[in-house]
Amino acid sequence: MPDLATPGLLAYQPIGDYETEAGGTILDITIAYQRWGTFQGDADTNNVILIEHALTGDTDAAEWWGGLIGPGKALDTERWCVICTNVIGGCSGTTGPASEHPDGGKWGSRFPATSIRDQVGVEKQFLDAIGINRVHAVIGGSMGGARTLEWAAMYPDALDAACVIAVSARASAWQIGIQSAQISAITRDPDWHGGDYYGVCEGPVTGLAAARRIAHLTYRGEMEIDERFGTTAQQGENPLGEFRDPSQRFAVDSYLDYQGRKLVERFDAGSYVALTEALNRHDVSRGRATLNQALYSIKVPTMVIGVDTDILYPFHQQEHLSRNLGNVLSMHKLVSPVGHDAFLTEDRQMDRLLRRFISLVNDGREPTDGFGHDPEGAWII
Template sequence: MAILSAEGALGSVPIGDFHTEAGGVIDDVTIAYRRWGELQVAADGATNIILVEHALTGDPDAADWWGALIGPGKALDTERWCVICTNVIGGCNGSTGPASPHPDDGKAWGSRFPAVSIRDQVHAEHRFLRELGVGHVHAVIGGSMGGARTLEWTLLYPGSLDAACVIAVSARASAWQIGIQSAQISAITRDPDWHGGDYYDVCEGPVTGLAAARRIAHLTYRGEMELDERFGTTPQQGEDPLGTHRRPDQRFAVDSYLDYQGLKLVQRFDAGAYVALTEALNRHDIGRCRGGLNKALYSSKVPTMVIGVDTDILYPYHQQEHLSRNLGNLLGMHKLVSPVGHDAFLTEDRQMDRLLRRFISLANDGAEPTDGFGHDPEGEWII
């Protein structure tokens, strides 16, 4: 068993050359990760690992973006569980991706980086665990792109986990999702500073295109009701979007908000990784080569909880209902009620705390969950 990185610290594990399902090869791959809690391994190889899967522009620091849920006494109790979060292959937060140096010349992979799929992400993560000497985890939990990875875990490596929690995702990318995600890719690749993906030694990169892609994406992450309640038709302070001519420096408040979201992403994320991971979401289809969606879902025997958001525009709630109707071993179907939309699984801490406690309890022995002090915090569950 390999020695894990210090608690909360960024660690990395080399997994060697990686072959994608489409036939590409990525040389000398490294997978980055963080962990919280102490690893425990039983005589039969079972562990107390809970693997948390991040979303598209997430990172391995799950204790930051899910800070209300990971830690001592919290839903993912690090006094009981060893919580591990990796950075996906193709990402830009420590794992090998388009911005990483190519072993042949030390320059960024750029356009040489092969397309990866959700299955590739899971295969790479499985190899990462194997390199650590881990053959089994207690549970896999993920939302959005992380939910797609969680679903694939149940089908690719069903013997390697005891339970799964799939949040705010579908069994495959819908035509609408592919369309909206391809529009984001187009915004980046049409930026003159994209340079075919080989901008790393040329310029700062397609920052305008990446910011535009984030604006498009963020409108699918948040709820229509939430945005209208927050901004409505209010002008940005000190600006007048109702003048005689349209001017880009005269904005509605919501425009300023979206500009801010784009700027934040540009400062922390690589455009090449954004394209690679968005393309992976476009390729998401658990029914491919498995006889179709329903047959694939029914074949899954891993106990799986499904969580959806009632106002989700990106992955509408009916898609989680489809999962719940067809999964071969359903632990439960639960609804987050929130005006926030898709991002509710990241913002509705109180509801997510309840649901993850319930998931852990059902995955163990079916006992009713508690709030950490021995009693049910709400008295009922949203089912």
């Protein structure tokens, strides 16, 4: 029986060292994670669903995906054991640039560059450490979708099915460009100190807030932003004066300032750079074959979900996945003015789609879960 954390509580699991895809070494890794629901089965056949968070997400999937995880919800914790880890390089309990280095001080600039494959390799090492060889499904959106796709490519025998949401088969030049602009905003901040600002100053908070402003415009839909703010001035301010004054803002400027401040309060700039760099390196075909050949070689049953108004990962990229993956369960479109973040905000549509995913994985045989577990409590032989 796996040694799992108490349901709902943050836990920490040491997993040892890891050598990155590019040849770096991360020493004495600790993985932070949470789980909900009761584990049933064994190391190879069980009811585990692994959730992959997005760039600035964390282990508390029951909070940021609260409408979808819990008793009676799409990911029913009376039926499934849901696990969510904090990604390597993160800042919510897992080893990252802000963590203590075994040789003293913070990792800072000594933290190796990582890829999406490294994120998955570390997570597989985590599952091995707690005694789980195989999970029933892996589900993730955005950076979590990239991780889910790599799970299916790297460890096809370790999962029964995958649900890939709002991501592409590889980073496009546009995505690399917009993500590199965010990295540049941080690293050009005088308080970056080459990544070694820990203990020196508060850190590159201005650069991190600017990066978030850029990013947030790609997370939300153009129609939603325009309908909410248009050309309205922030209350009590006048952005149409004789001279430009940064204290006199449009309402959308105030909104983006708020988004930047919120991120600065909860997220580390070093982690933001590390994880954004990992997204730049996302390419399921690297070292394997052509892009379409690499996708076709993935035989794990996979549902693909995209958002019709997504600016960051346009819907045509999910269509490309659905046309070329080797075993597509189904392809679905979230219809929403919200844009990329719709998979986090459109609970009603996502509830329906995740229930559909569970049903398809189980050959449509509700309420059994595909390997014989009856949610009423009996094991079906």
